[in-house]
Amino acid sequence: MRLSTTSYLVLGMVALRGPSTPYDLKRATSRSVGYFWNFPHTQLYSEPERLAAAGLLAVDLEDSGRRRKTYSLTAEGRAALQEWLAAPTAEHFEMRDVAELKLFFNEAGSPDDDVPKLAQEQIRQHEERIAVYEEMVARHGEEGWARPRMITLELGLEMEHAALRFWTALAADRIDDLRREREERDPR
Amino acid sequence: MRLSTTSYLVLGMVALRGPSTPYDLKRATSRSVGYFWNFPHTQLYSEPERLAAAGLLAVDLEDSGRRRKTYSLTAEGRAALQEWLAAPTAEHFEMRDVAELKLFFNEAGSPDDDVPKLAQEQIRQHEERIAVYEEMVARHGEEGWARPRMITLELGLEMEHAALRFWTALAADRIDDLRREREERDPR
DNA sequence: CCTACGACCGTACGAAACGTATGGTTCGTT
DNA sequence: AACGAACCATACGTTTCGTACGGTCGTAGG
Missing domain, CATH: 1.10.287 (Helix Hairpins)
Known part of the structure; x- marks a missing residue:
């Protein structure tokens, strides 16, 4: 599966915070990494799902009330993140002003x-x-x-x-x- | 019809350059406005079409060879552009780094x-x-x-x-x- | 001329991202 | 217990994205 930068953002966030729900991520990103990587919050619901399907995150779902899904990093997820961090970055930042x-x-x-x-x-x-x-x-x-x-x-x-x-x-x-x-x- | 910022970018470019083909716009934007408004070049083929359908651009199509379409600004297009330019801009720039x-x-x-x-x-x-x-x-x-x-x-x-x-x-x-x-x- | 090749140009198409709108949940208040 | 406000989750229609392909043109060598 193809991972986007936003995928790594999610992996990185879960790595930093430990097991997190999409809403946790939403709050955490909106006042930090969201400032230099813009994206809509709905990605934080769909993207972890994709990552879980790929085995990079593990899901733990609560079956009552809000039906929260808590995601945590798998060994594969951590490896993917580290690989990305170590890889060269040729990109220049992008702007929309x-x-x-x-x-x-x-x-x-x-x-x-x-x-x-x-x-x-x-x-x-x-x-x-x-x-x-x-x-x-x-x-x-x-x-x-x-x-x-x-x-x-x-x-x-x-x-x-x-x-x-x-x-x-x-x-x-x-x-x-x-x-x-x-x-x-x-x-x- | 709903106009995006990219729509106005196209209107603005045609206003500056006069009648232009998508490829003209592609070259012109890639070394200017593209630096602070990032977008894929395919937009420069689809967006003018939309704008023409809305009456903001006029098309002149060449029917042989490359089948170039040359777009020029209509009065409505110019009005839309000016309205946008005069409207207040609340947005802060967006970054992706x-x-x-x-x-x-x-x-x-x-x-x-x-x-x-x-x-x-x-x-x-x-x-x-x-x-x-x-x-x-x-x-x-x-x-x-x-x-x-x-x-x-x-x-x-x-x-x-x-x-x-x-x-x-x-x-x-x-x-x-x-x-x-x-x-x-x-x-x- | 005529052909071949590289650069130029245009667009189709499947996948991903977007953003709005909606509805449920929780919690504090009365 | 009933209500309302803030909290949380996601469905879904639309737009954007980017790759990949195919056609066209200039030109240089045969």
């Missing part, structure tokens, strides 16, 4: 300049995300998270600051442009 | 430390991408590309540098760690 797209197409048809609004909102987004990350750094620092997991927050922060710098500078530029235009129309 | 995932899961099961290799390769990737972007800045500067399109390159560069800084520092840290371990085992 609507705001940047809009910026790119900006004067393609828009008579009025939508960029300042766009920049404003992006600045808000990135500041908010930075706050989230910093809060996590503080909290998990206390909790003594393992190094590799802490460190990914640093990368997140670097990226966010880069984006924030960009949109901030862009907004400033636009304001300068506008002032300059105004001065040209009506000098002094 | 395999390397970061591997870093996150690192000691989850790996007896040997795969991080230095991982970092090494990521450094290579990002340096390469930076070179590509800088080459584009130089070339398109001469060609007099419009401002908004030039400026997205800046964001790309900011992001790449952020990632590069991160992986470089990480690699340096690891080397320090290893030296420290070695010294502890065999002081002096």
